Amino acid sequence: MTEQPDPHPVTGLDDVVHQRVRLGILTVAHQARRxxxxxxxxxxxxxxxxxxQHLTVLEKAGLVEVEKGYEGRRARxxxxxxxxxxRALRDEVTQLKRLIQQIEQASSQEDA
Amino acid sequence: MTDAAVPPPGTPHEVLAGLxxxxxxxxxxxxxxxxxxxxxxxxxxxxxxxSRLTHEVRTVPCPVSDPMVxxxxxxxxxxxxxxxxxxxxxxxxxxxxxYLRRSRERGVxxxxxxxxVTGIALVALVAxxxxxxxxxxxxxxxxxFDLWGLxxxxxxxTTRFVERLIGSAAAVGVPLLVLSWVERSPALxxxxxVYLAVELVPLSTGWSGIAPSSPWSGVPLYxxxxxxxxxxxxxxxxxERSRRRDPS
Numbered sequence: 001m002t003e004q005p006d007p008h009p010v011t012g013l014d015d016v017v018h019q020r021v022r023l024g025i026l027t028v029a030h031q032a033r034r035x036x037x038x039x040x041x042x043x044x045x046x047x048x049x050x051x052x053q054h055l056t057v058l059e060k061a062g063l064v065e066v067e068k069g070y071e072g073r074r075a076r077x078x079x080x081x082x083x084x085x086x087r088a089l090r091d092e093v094t095q096l097k098r099l100i101q102q103i104e105q106a107s108s109q110e111d112a
Numbered sequence: 113m114t115d116a117a118v119p120p121p122g123t124p125h126e127v128l129a130g131l132x133x134x135x136x137x138x139x140x141x142x143x144x145x146x147x148x149x150x151x152x153x154x155x156x157x158x159x160x161x162x163s164r165l166t167h168e169v170r171t172v173p174c175p176v177s178d179p180m181v182x183x184x185x186x187x188x189x190x191x192x193x194x195x196x197x198x199x200x201x202x203x204x205x206x207x208x209x210x211y212l213r214r215s216r217e218r219g220v221x222x223x224x225x226x227x228x229v230t231g232i233a234l235v236a237l238v239a240x241x242x243x244x245x246x247x248x249x250x251x252x253x254x255x256x257f258d259l260w261g262l263x264x265x266x267x268x269x270t271t272r273f274v275e276r277l278i279g280s281a282a283a284v285g286v287p288l289l290v291l292s293w294v295e296r297s298p299a300l301x302x303x304x305x306v307y308l309a310v311e312l313v314p315l316s317t318g319w320s321g322i323a324p325s326s327p328w329s330g331v332p333l334y335x336x337x338x339x340x341x342x343x344x345x346x347x348x349x350x351x352e353r354s355r356r357r358d359p360s
Contacts, residue, residue, distance in 0.1 A: 096124040
């Protein structure tokens with residue numbers, strides 16, 4: 001029986017999560033627990049339309065929960081990570097760390 | 113609010129570094145340790161006034177084992193059994209309100225719940241312990257310290273340490289350790305370490321020139337930790353102000 005090599009970490013990256021804006025949204029939501037649309041827009045330096053598009057993708061994938069409401073007369077949108085979103089972010093960071101490790105190992109072998 | 117921007121495209125290393133920077137900026141927006149430090153500092157300094165107003169000197173019969181039997185012993189009592197539990201519980205309630213209001217204003221959730229829950233639980237425990245040990249009235253001179261049925265020798269070093277531990281160290285210091293963890297703040301951890309050392313290490317108050325039986329004996333006792341907390345509040349407040357002015 002032949003031994004299967006470990007899959008390259010790149011194959012473990014999820015396209016929905018790996019996109020850099022969405023990765024930023026998930027990271028902020030993870031740390032903030034609950035984050036308001038306006039904070040995200042400013043923190044990630046995005047337009048409202050652009051941020052909405054990415055949020056729709058994440059919401060459809062079941063990675064974030066969006067909650068709309070009012071504070072006084074002001075409409076506010078809050079989002080939080082779902083357990084699936086939390087797992088997806090952790091997996092993504094793990095794969096990125098594995099990639100870094102592989103790259104560093106490869107370059108140290110080249111140097112030797 | 114700060115501009116962190118999305119993680120830059122590039123190597124995995126750069127992407128992870130960008131995510132780390134985003135996380136740091138969210139943490140900065142969540143921090144607000146100056147507020148609980150201010151409240152606890154004011155409350156601690158208020159202890160000086162409370163101990164002055166409740167100071168009482170009485171002559172009581174000496175314990176049988178005491179060589180001075182017949183002459184009577186002097187019992188100095190000060191402090192209110194209500195000031196600390198009610199004051200600290202109110203401080204935690206105000207802190208919870210402050211963080212929640214800030215969370216709504218800034219648009220980021222707050223991680224402060226473990227701090228508030230730990231604080232309220234420990235205040236309740238400390239108050240219950242004090243109520244238990246005082247249930248038969250003020251302990252007489254050299255009377256054993258009753259800790260939930262354990263009768264500890266009042267002269268023993270460990271008893272004095274336990275007495276210090278179940279005071280402000282438990283009700284204020286331990287929750288501050290939790291706050292430094294939830295806010296990931298090494299500076300707050302350092303301040304809490306110094307505070308706990310002040311509360312737990314038996315320092316002499318002789319340097320102040322105030323006798324332990326004086327009505328003003330609360331000055332060195334509460335002045336040092338109170339000023340430490342207020343200085344911490346000032347430092348964290350100034351740091352937050354400068355961060356908001358210069359987000360980069």
